[in-house]
Amino acid sequence: EIPKIIKAVICEDQETSKMALLHICSCLKEARKVFEEIRKYVDANQFFNVLRIYLSGWQGNPKLSDGLLYEGVWDTPKKFAGGSAAQSSIFQSLDILLGVEQSASGESADKFLQEMRTYMPPAHQAFLHNLENCPSLRKFVISSHNADLQEAYNSCVQALVSLRSYHLTIVEKYILTPARDQAKKGNASKESPDSESRGTGGTDLKNFLMAVRNTTQKALLKED
Template sequence: MNLQVLPRSLSVPFCEVSQRLGLPPILTYADAVLANWKKRDPDGNLELLLTFPGGESVRGFFMVTLLVELQAVPGLKSILDVINGICDNDVAVVTKALDVVSQAIDSMKQALKLIHEYVDPSIFYGIMRIFLSGWKDNLLMPEGLVYEGVQEKPMEFSGSSATQSSILHCFDELLGVQHDGSSAAFLRRMRDYMLPSHRHFIENISSRVSLRSFVLQQADERLTHTFEQCVARLVEFRNYHINIVTRYITIPASRARQLCASKQGLAEELDMIRKAPTALEERGTGGSGIMTFLKTVRDETKDTTITQCTNGNQVLPDSSMTDIQKAASELTIE
């Protein structure tokens, strides 16, 4: 067995810093996106703090991803308004807050569309995935990685993935999206790669109230319509993400197989394809079977519509707000 080892001089401080941050010792979404930017000038133009090979496509990928995060902020803030409205039995407040959530999800989709302008599929497939991939469920590193001076046995960690963003987890918990089986297990594991305050906030949303139950109990036409619109836009966002993955992973993987078989094409493109990790063709950088996973969570989101289910969890009293407000205060959304 040929183990791959991270030298002590890197592994020990890396693990110590990661432990203090409450994150695993690997490049996570929080590292690559949430904390990897600064304002370039007073106008608010942004630039990356750290990057890796791939040129402008790398910058474009992370900046577009960050823009998606920024578009979600109004919706995340409105989650507390939804919960307050439920606890106060105020249909108008809940409806208004859900409108904001719906608009935020739509804005996220519009921001995601910018990826086509700024990211070259061949560069993402042939270069960027190498740096985003981890050493769990990765056939290129089946034994994981030894962190010298930390632990003798190899450790396995998933690579940076959008599933490590708290955004969709928050909206799923708010709307009552039920994930089952392997998709639920994978999403729950991805929460271990989130900042502790983000993870805590998600857990408090899911444990305190049921929005669907409130919508069903009220039987208010406007409230029901707004809830359904939120679900529909979340489905649309996940559908569009599937299209992105098709263009940036599935199609390049197919072209790579064809070019390697025929040995035709530009020398530069062939070289890039040869360097691409073929073991990741059918898997996301987080280690999931990507298309199966994305379609499953999309379909599970569809099942959240009111017409699909007539049962919900009991709505809890006002005292349930304490932990949610405390969790929200730990976040750094401005």
């Protein structure tokens, strides 16, 4: 749908833009429904104490503060981030498409998002770069003065906000609450009290996700 929207913007085709935005909105709502399935199939303590360990990387990890030495590959230790949703080109492409300027989320958040692009396949990185140089959908929607198109745009942004808000809910249940419970039991890391509640990508998880979500919400267009 993204190439279709870009072509529609270039051709000033409001109807095609609207229909494509509504389709993306529908996909985002469906993605949230799928995300909600985690509560049914994944136990929070199992995720935090078992699965999450294998998702963590060597960047921002106090247990490997000097990085990890890949013997026979490099002569010096390397610091790589663990798995992160920010490594998904889907969400970064939606931000670019909708004109959500995540640079406003703060310098550290923007730096992290840019760094996570280096973990994407080269073709995905190239797609994001090309998308950034395409005509602005947001400006097109604003200048159109088309209420239906603006509503479709806002619906798409709101669906992305909703997904990111739910991400925060899941983080609270699957990471922050188990981390607090672990600390109460005296099992928290001696090196860093909050190390267990950081993202597997090495971020200050809750603050990062809140900043990204809030910046997305600010992209909503106000009624004329």
